[in-house]
Amino acid sequence: MLLPVLIALSACGGGEEKATKNGRGNQGPAQVGFVVVQPTSVAQTADLAARVVAFQQSEVRPQVAGLIRKRYFTEGALVRAGQTLYQIDPRLYRAQANEAVANLNSARANAEATRVRAERYRPLAEIEAVSRQDYTDAAAQARQAAAAVEQSRAQLETARVNLSFTNVPAPITGRIGRSYFTEGALVTTNQADPLAVIQRLDPIFVDIQQSAADLLALRRELASGGVVPASAAVRLKLEDGSDFGQTGTVQFAEVMVNAQTGTVTLRARFPNPQGILLPGMFVRAQFAQAIDQRAILVPQQAVKRDPKGQATVFVVGPNDTAVQKTVQADRTQGEFWVVTGGLNPGDKVITQGTANLRPNAKVRPVPANTPQRVQPKPQGDKAATSQKAG
Known part of the structure; x- marks a missing residue:
């Protein structure tokens, strides 16, 4: 009786091992979801510290x-x-103006007298009834009197201006x-x-501070091609984190770098009808400086970081293998990483099933969000179960 029992147990054990082997063999490569990436236009946005400055400011001075x-x-x-x-x-200045009026009238009277004398001497000098020197002196006195009139007139104008001040x-x-x-x-x-200070607050300026190194890198990208300037629209976040609500435009950038901070000032103009922005207020300016026409948007779940901090993704390689690539992904846009290097147009980036994925592993790629098929239970399991039951 012992021999049949051992044979039965041996048969059951062999069936379980065969079923396990068959089960692993039927699993096959892991199913992964991928997306096909293509270059697209992506705005290069900046979020910079800024300070509000009055559109016009004037000190009232006496x-x-x-x-x-x-x-x-x-x-x-x-x-x-x-x-x-x-x-x-105004009393002192009114008196000075009145004095200037009197001086002008006196100068005019003297000028008239000297002019008449000179005119009378001229025919007499021609017939030598008076000396030529007497006529010359009379004419010079007439010209001096006329100049004195102009001086008195200027002094009167000055006195009137001071009175108006x-x-x-x-x-x-x-x-x-x-x-x-x-x-x-x-x-x-x-x-x-000053006596007081007047500030014009609508419209209003916002001075934005940008690193000179970042501005230099942006200009190089613009010169290299593939990156084009963006519109100058600017949005603001106030100190409490709320949006300002109005959109401004960049007016100009300074042509010099602040030696203490290493920054360049960009000035933006904003409408301020409600007077929310006040001079001296600190805000955050958000605007697009350029548009990268060669960037690739990759879902964030597809990008991982290696121990060195470099961004990596898995793509579907030849013979349905998982190929790991190092990419340049320095910023995000919504739910995507903006990849500016390391990927080619048409690459199939794996976005699903990357948890236990290893480089060069065989995969079964399907488009992302494809429903996963449930495999039927292997026949070996049924055989093993029947053997155990036996």
Whole structure:
């Protein structure tokens, strides 16, 4: 009775081993999903620190000395160009203007008298009733008197200008700040502090700081071809992380590098109708500087990093093998890595089934997101089960 039992156990063990071998053999290469990549146009965006600067800024300064008699504006209000802001005591300058008027009238009277004398001497000098020298002196005095009239007229104009300066106007239209001087304060033409500061806030400038090295690399790419300039549209993120909502445009870039920071300033202009942007505010500027027409977008799940930090992908190689490639992927765009080197148009990049994939392994490539087929249970398993049951 012992011999039949051993034979049966031996038969069961052989059936399990055969079934296991058959099961592994039926699994075959791993199924992987791939996408066919092609070059496309990808914007090279920049996210840089920036600072808000007033579109126009003017310091209100006195052009004559005197006591401030009155202030005509409300601090923080909108003022118009030419609007009177302060009045400086005008009495001294009005008196100077009146004196200049009197001097001009006197000069005119003297000029008239000398002119008439010279005209009378001329015929007398011709008949030698008076000496030629007397006529020459009379004519010179007439010319001097005429010049004195012009001098007096200029002095009158200067006095009138100084008198007009006693009313201090707004040089530009904008929002005026606080007044640094009150009524009764003495002001002079060479004082250090302005009376007030006016800033125009709509539109407004944003100064963007970009590394000189990055700007140089961008210019080289533009010169090499394949990369074309992008539109100058700029968007802003405020200090609280929210979007500004208005789109600006880049006006120009500085032609010099800041020696302390190594950056170049780019100036953008923004509409600011609500007055949200204020001078001195720090923001983040986001804009496309160029468009790379040779970049390739690869789904992020397909890109891995090796121990050296280099980006790698698997592609379907000859004879359905997994070939690992090192690529240049320095930035993302949405759910894709922007690959600028290492791939060729038409490569089949493996995006699914990469967890346990090894270089040069045999694979069964199918287009990405293809439903996976469930293999039927091997017959060897059924045989093994029947042997165990036996």
